Structure formats: C-alpha cells, structure tokens
Amino acid sequence: MSYSPWQRSVLDNALAALTEGRLAHALLLVGPAHMGKTAVADVLAQRLLCSAPTTDNLACGRCRSCTLYAAGTNGDIQRVTLEPNEKGDKLRTEITVDQIRRLGQWFSLTPQLGGAQVAVIAPADAMNVAASNALLKTLEEPSANRFLLIVTSRPGRLPATIRSRCQRLEFRIPARSDARAWLVTQGFKDADIDSALDAARGQPGLAAEWLGQGGLSLRREVITELNAVGTGKLSPIELAQRWLGDEQGELRLRFAADLALDAASRRVGAAPAERGGLTVPADFPKLSAWFDAINRTREQLKAPIRNDLVLAGLLREWRTMFP
Numbered sequence: 348m349s350y351s352p353w354q355r356s357v358l359d360n361a362l363a364a365l366t367e368g369r370l371a372h373a374l375l376l377v378g379p380a381h382m383g384k385t386a387v388a389d390v391l392a393q394r395l396l397c398s399a400p401t402t403d404n405l406a407c408g409r410c411r412s413c414t415l416y417a418a419g420t421n422g423d424i425q426r427v428t429l430e431p432n433e434k435g436d437k438l439r440t441e442i443t444v445d446q447i448r449r450l451g452q453w454f455s456l457t458p459q460l461g462g463a464q465v466a467v468i469a470p471a472d473a474m475n476v477a478a479s480n481a482l483l484k485t486l487e488e489p490s491a492n493r494f495l496l497i498v499t500s501r502p503g504r505l506p507a508t509i510r511s512r513c514q515r516l517e518f519r520i521p522a523r524s525d526a527r528a529w530l531v532t533q534g535f536k537d538a539d540i541d542s543a544l545d546a547a548r549g550q551p552g553l554a555a556e557w558l559g560q561g562g563l564s565l566r567r568e569v570i571t572e573l574n575a576v577g578t579g580k581l582s583p584i585e586l587a588q589r590w591l592g593d594e595q596g597e598l599r600l601r602f603a604a605d606l607a608l609d610a611a612s613r614r615v616g617a618a619p620a621e622r623g624g625l626t627v628p629a630d631f632p633k634l635s636a637w638f639d640a641i642n643r644t645r646e647q648l649k650a651p652i653r654n655d656l657v658l659a660g661l662l663r664e665w666r667t668m669f670p
C-alpha cells in the first residue's frame with residue numbers, strides 16, 4: 348500500500364520502537380477519524396506476525412504467516428469490531444463484553460504459527476463499560492509476544508486506566524501545505540482542495556472523502572437550506588423531512604454543527620457575521636446552545652424515535668434566532 352506522510356511517520360516510530368525493543372504490548376493508535384489508523388494497525392500487525400522481516404523492517408510478504416495473512420486466514424490475528432446485530436440487518440452500536448472475553452481466552456491459547464498473537468480493536472471507543480473492564484483485565488496480564496492494537500479517534504471515551512497502560516501512537520493533522528500536496532497527489536482538483544480542507548478543519552483524509560463523494564456540494568446545500576429556514580422561506584418540518592429522506596441525515600447534521608461551531612468561535616463584535624455563505628444569528632449564547640442541541644440531536648437520531656419531530660424542533664430553534 349502507499350502511505351500518506353502522517354501514516355508513514357506513525358509507522359516509522361512504531362517500527363523504530365520495535366527494533367529497539369521498546370514497543371509495548373498494548374498500543375493506542377489515536378488521532379482524528381479518516382487518517383488511516385486502522386490501515387496502519389493492519390500493517391503493524393502483519394509485521395509483528397511475520398517470521399522473516401525485510402531489512403527495512405517490514406513484513407516479508409512471503410513467509411507462511413504473511414501468506415496466510417494475505418489470504419485472510421492467519422489464525423494469530425484477531426480483529427474486534429462492531430458485529431452485526433441478532434437480526435443481522437445492522438451493526439451493533441457497541442463492542443460487547445462477550446467479544447472482549449473471547450479475546451482474552453484467545454490470547455491464552457498457543458499461537459498457531461509459534462510466533463506472536465496480535466489483536467486489533469477498532470473503534471475501541473465503541474466498547475461499553477463492561478467490555479472496557481474486561482479489557483483492563485487482559486491489559487493487566489501482559490505476556491510475551493502478545494500485542495494489542497487499540498484504535499480510536501475518541502480517546503476521551505476510553506477509561507483512563509486503559510489509556511495509561513498503552514503506548515501512544517499519535518496521528519497528527521499535517522501542516523496545511525502538506526495536506527494540500529497530498530490531496531493533489533490523490534488526483535483531486537486544485538480548485539476544490541482549499542474549501543474541502545476548510546470544511547474538514549484541515550483533516551486531509553476527511554477532505555479526500557468529501558471530495559470523492561460529493562460532500563462539498565451537500566455542505567453547500569446545508570448552508571442554503573439553513574439560510575432558507577432562517578429567513579422563514581422554508582419550514583423547519585419540511586427541511587427535517589428532507590434531511591431524513593436519504594442516508595445523508597447524519598452528515599448534514601455534522602455539517603450544521605460544524606458551521607455553527609465555526610460561527611460561534613469567530614465571534615467578532617455583535618454584528619451578524621457572514622461565514623462560508625451561512626447567515627449567522629447575532630445572539631452568540633443562543634448559537635452556542637444550538638450547537639449543543641445539534642449534538643444531542645445527533646445522539647437521539649441513533650435511537651428509534653420520531654426522528655422528524657426531534658429534527659424539526661432543532662430547526663425551529665434555529666429559526667427563532669432570526670428576526
């Protein structure tokens with residue numbers, strides 16, 4: 348695979364630590380979403396399992412372990428992630444204690460190829476409390492050649508007792524110029540890159556996703572629609588139904604939250620500010636409260652309730668901030 352510069356730097360640090368014998372059993376791969384953390388965890392896992400690493404310290408790709416790894420049948424790696432629910436029509440929203448207990452039992456087995464055992468937990472912040480407690484037990488009993496790669500973009504949701512037992516591998520948002528240069532190499536049009544990076548707060552992976560999937564035009568739509576609600580040209584309930592009409596509701600709310608936060612953080616004087624085309628209300632305390640309300644709504648929309656009413660309520664609040 349080809350790595351982005353920020354993936355390369357994390358991988359280099361981990362491999363250097365491995366060479367020097369200071370790579371911990373438990374690693375916390377942490378950084379914003381869409382930076383390729385899980386991909387780096389996979390590369391690292393393959394390297395830890397490889398029986399004949401190359402001179403530049405990567406997996407050889409030829410030994411028995413690497414061959415099985417490539418075929419997806421290497422029994423010495425376990426991936427713990429969100430599993431399908433009982434009906435099998437959706438993913439669960441949590442990593443369960445049973446999954447972590449099974450992982451603990453698996454770690455107590457002898458490695459099939461006589462080398463290392465590696466587990467990747469992603470997204471680790473999806474572990475519920477019981478699962479976290481079970482993981483803590485595993486962390487308290489480290490054994491040789493057993494590695495646990497814990498991947499999260501929300502480290503704050505993991506108990507401090509877990510975080511403190513891990514070596515941290517941090518993915519950092521690159522400098523703007525590096526992010527731009529990388530997006531150009533990914534084949535994106537120069538003209539769109541800056542607005543995508545603005546919208547993604549400098550996260551190149553996220554900007555790439557939006558550039559590739561029409562996220563930028565969706566964001567422009569959100570701006571137009573919020574402006575229309577603000578001026579009373581569009582009713583909150585109508586917009587709520589429109590936003591819930593396809594699978595993009597969560598992304599729209601995310602853009603709305605982002606725009607509100609951006610506006611609230613750019614408070615200059617009391618005059619209504621224009622930012623990125625969104626007409627922003629003058630009442631900043633209300634705007635901040637609205638930002639909190641969006642995030643509550645995003646949580647609520649995950650539960651099966653009358654979604655359109657919740658969302659319409661949120662948009663009605665937006666309307667009240669304008670004369």
Ligand SMILES: [Zn+2]
Nearest residue numbers: 397407410413
């Ligand atoms: Zn190998």
